[in-house]
Amino acid sequence: MPDNAARPLWTAAEVAAATGGVLAGDDAPIGGLTYNSREIAPGDLFLALHGARDGHEFAAAAFAAGAAAALVDRPVDGGPTVMVQDTLRGLERLGVAARDRxxxxxxxxxxxxxxxxxxxxxxxxxxxxxxxxxxxxxxxxxxxxxxxxxxxxxxxxxxxxxxxxxxxxxxxxxxxxxxxxxxxxxxxxxxxxxxxxxxxxxxxxxxxxxxxxxxxxxxxxxxxxxxxxxxxxxxxxxxxxxxxxxxxxxxxxxxxxxxxxxxxxxxxxxxxxxxxxxxxxxxxxxxxxxxxxxxxxxxxxxxxxxxxxxxxxxxxFQPLAGRGQTRTVAVPGGAFTLIDESYNANPLSMAAGFRTLGARAAPGRRVVVLTDMLELGEHSRALHEGLAGPIEAAGLDLVHAAGPQMRWLYDALPASRRGLWRETAAELAAEAALLAGPGDVVMVKGSNGSKASLVAQALADLQNAEGAPSGSDAPRAAR
CATH class of the missing domain: 3.40.1190.10 (Mur-like, catalytic domain)
Incomplete structure (x- = not known):
């Protein structure tokens, strides 16, 4: 929302003019827009879009949270509305109007x-x-x-x-x-x-x-x-x-x-x-x-x-959350470096991540923790197995993996590089203390839908965890 009390982002009348809609109620100033009733800030325009749920069902909650008006395609109660034939088309017209003005x-x-x-x-x-x-x-x-x-x-x-x-x-x-x-x-x-x-x-x-x-x-x-x-x-x-x-x-x-x-x-x-x-x-x-x-x-x-x-x-410009953010995690006996790449993954970004990890100085091991890459269709097995080559080229020491598709990679790795494999990211996260030890540099990477973030968070939570093992029992590989 712009911090400019003198000039609102829109007024309800301007929204009606831009969308070809009809305003019912007061011409309220509008400071922001959202389709999520849980994110409403006072003065926002609520967009009653149709999705898995009909946004109109949440209009009352949006007005209760302070919405100034709602963009709707059927009547709702609770405050001023701009009525259009289709709310998504209305949003599109409002976007074009913002560009053109x-x-x-x-x-x-x-x-x-x-x-x-x-x-x-x-x-x-x-x-x-x-x-x-x-x-x-x-x-x-x-x-x-x-x-x-x-x-x-x-x-x-x-x-x-x-x-x-x-x-x-x-x-x-x-x-x-x-x-x-x-x-x-x-x-x-x-x-x-x-x-x-x-x-x-x-x-x-x-x-x-x-x-x-x-x-x-x-x-x-x-x-x-x-x-x-x-x-x-x-x-x-x-x-x-x-x-x-x-x-x-x-x-x-x-x-x-x-x-x-x-x-x-x-x-x-x-x-x-x-x-x-x-x-x-x-x-x-x-x-x-x-x-x-x-x-x-x-x-x-x-x-x-x-x-x-x-x-x-x-x-x-610092790395974004889940896209390369790095932190030091203190554990008994020392600390390890955690690189969080858990937001998304595909063969290109995997290979780039492996090169990055391989170039890092590490007093311990270079460890990568992987979860399934998604939306690869019939190519999935070949693309997962194909990660073994970039891992070898990067000189990584140990691979932990979770998910049925990452099993294909795990089986393609030499025994010296295999760490833990579990059916789900949640199961692997439960064993986070076995994934890393003092001196290691650990990268977590996987598609968002395969829950790599659970493993990244579990590793971060080892920070000074009372009674956490040193990592000496985790599978180790020669460097």
Missing amino acids: APHVRRGAVTGSVGKTSVTQAIKAGLDLAGPAHASIKSYNNHIGVPLTLARMPVETERAVFEIGMNAPGEIAPLSRFVAPHAACVTTVGPVHIEAFADGEAGVAREKASIFDGLVPGGTAVANGDVAFSGLLCDRARSVGARLAVFGAGPGCDARLIDFRPDAEGATVRAELFGRPLDYRLAQSGAHWGLNSLCVLLMLDALDVPLETGLQALAG
């Missing part, structure tokens, strides 16, 4: 198989330093999250960035057209949501590339030049008349990664940006952040943010 705003859009949320928030960090900025929160990147983020954009905003995701073909282009970005990027392409595409990664690549379809005339398309489908991305950008900017490690890239050196506090990057040599610091140590940072800098450049401002933002 602020034509001065420079807008960016982000998609990709890996790294969407982190890259979006890193761009937002740069936008914040450059002036009033707005961005997606959490992973609000779908058919509800994108128009909701637009509708929440204050008119005073100067720059904004929107995350755009997909679960099936045909979802990204319409969302990009809602945003009408001045710059759009594809962070990377890989086998994520692959079960929805008959032609596998090629289909994923085409869907990701469709983000460029929504660019305003003369907009900038930022593409990863290191992925197998970089040609497809670049061709799509050219086909819509976009200005193309490519990041990667190869010659000819507009933003070229030359060297990436992680350390305990982050990493040092050596690169070239439009032919200019750069050396800069990151607060992130993940190997994938070399390319991610170049993607961020190209997006910020396209959104008229000075390079020095972008570098300042990257130097201070």
